[in-house]
Amino acid sequence: MFEMNFRSKFSKMVFFVLCCFLIGGVFAYRSAYSAKAEPAKTQSAQPVTNCFESRVGYTSVERVENAVPEYGYPNVKCSQRTGKVVWWGDPYDGTIPMGEMPAINDATKGDFAQAVVKPREPHLAYFNMDPVRHCAVCHDGKTVPFSKNKKPRTLAMHQDIVEDSLQLKHGRGAIWCLDCHSATNRNKLIDHQGNEISFNQPQKLCGGCHGAVYIDWRAGIHGKRIGSWVTGGKKRWWVCTECHNPHTVQTASYDPIVPEPAPALPRGMKNADHERSEHVAHKK
């Protein structure tokens, strides 16, 4: 009798446990299925290879896979929407030392020993028409004679850079091409004291007039830089002309980039309509 009772109880127990397994299995399958299905939606399309760093056409970068073999990183990752570089595999890729910088009593204390920049010269179309002599292939004083003065005159060429040379946008008529470009060495820029400045160091030229923003840039308030955050640490600095077009400052000094799409809503949120409605406090 006792034996029977125990047996029936035991078999009921086993039946119950098996039912539990079945129910658990169904739930587990459901959850596993939903867990697997989710990441598939967010898989990104083909990576963008034709990228730019700050200005379309002026700071082009080609995405190279496995540029940092140590980690298997590409050199850059770019926005699907605009092609803007949003991530660097190696922040110092393709950089050169910033070069001599004047020491003034600012936040940097003139410590630019570790500062690096991406050279501007490879991005300049006319500069690279001749790989050796650069601009001087035409501006050698013979093919194109050196200018006698800095007075505005109509240019025969380079209308793609400055549409109307009699109305240079930069300086509202106060300055002209040869105030910045060396009259005798067109491969260089020139400052107020006649010192030649490389195209890779435009900050030394721009800072001559735009002092306030130059000090901001040195302090790290204006512009972009990546790498070490420490003052004097190894850092890639973006120079003036990487973002600003010096020839069209009045009309298109800085082309705004189309913003990235809004981040995804927090999980489970269907919309953010409550964020759209006007705040009561502001209506007053």
Next chain:
Amino acid sequence: MQKLVSFVIDFWSYAFKGGPKYYSWLLFLSVFILVGLYTTYLQLTEGLILIGATDQITWELYISNFIFTAHVAAAAVLVVIPAYMYKRKDMKDLAVLGEIIALGFVTTGMVLVVYHVGRPDRLWHMIPSLGYFNFPNSMLTFDVVVLTVYMILNLIAAYYLFYKRYVGEPLNKIFYTPLIYVAVAWGPLIHIITAAVLSSNARMHAWSTAVLPFAFLSMAGASGPAVIIIIFLIIRKYTKLQIADSVIDLLSQIILWSLGILMLVFAAEFFTALYPSTEHAASLKYSMFGHNGLNAYVPWFWSIMILIAGSFIALLNPKIRKSYDRFLPAVCAVIFLVILLEKPYFLVFPAFSPSPLGEYTVYYPTFVEVSNVLFCWAYGFLVLTLTLKGAIGILTGEVTYTNRVPVSKEAAYAISP
């Protein structure tokens, strides 16, 4: 050693014996444990991405439930205090049940914390000297210390008493009494520290308030005795252990006044936040009235407040307090659930809105998360049930060393009812 081995065998073999209702309860819990084991596996392999936490709301159901388990664990000392400090005869034997309840809930809480940790395999970093224990800067360090010590204190206190009862020896008062007093002091301490873990966050305006420990302790005083009353009523209905009405009455009185203090604390908090109505009241206003139509937490807030006030008014009536088989357990169940649900839906989730960027968001728990929480609760109740069952065997004198029967199959079945 012989005695100790037979104690362990007898205690746990008694714990696993019971009638059909007992087994169906254990099997009911095992359903959640079986499903939970699989979802636990999912979380351990895939990570916290499977749960509903977002950038905006980073505290999920695990930590919310942990705060509640700390309530009950801390409140279990309310059974010990009358027995040892007020020398109440009717509670002398029951004090150890309070320790068991504390033990059950503190272990549940610790399991919940393990789920809250993204990589539990890195928990060894918290072992002093092996890892970097951020003492005394991190409040979480204090919480780990007090919870672990509380668990160990209760473990020693409870099993020491059981063992001495089992072998029929008197307790060593010089060892036992200080242990009990330390454990009694430690109960509120775990809760004050848990409140400090929250209120130390200056960015969380809803938490960064000096009344938080008072709110927690009064909620502990309400929810702890509520679950203890239910457990005691079940114990005295289904087992031979005698629990006097006076014990239940004392506990319902404690609930009543805890709810009263809780309402005062809430009122003080709401007044202080809402009268100046600065930015610091934004989370509270989000809970109470929603934000531009985003009002997922509004029904929760008002039903929680109404149920707390309603339970208080109900318990003011002596007829309900004395209705041991109908209204009292119902009110206790309501209090237990209300204070449990208050944790995620008022204390934690709405407190994260507005985020530092001003975003208002709603938390959506995932199936894996809910299942893991149910696993923790089922595990906690399973441990609690089995330990209480064994404890009752010891306290009623059914399990003693002298009564010991040789372990054979027939004999083992013979005792089972």
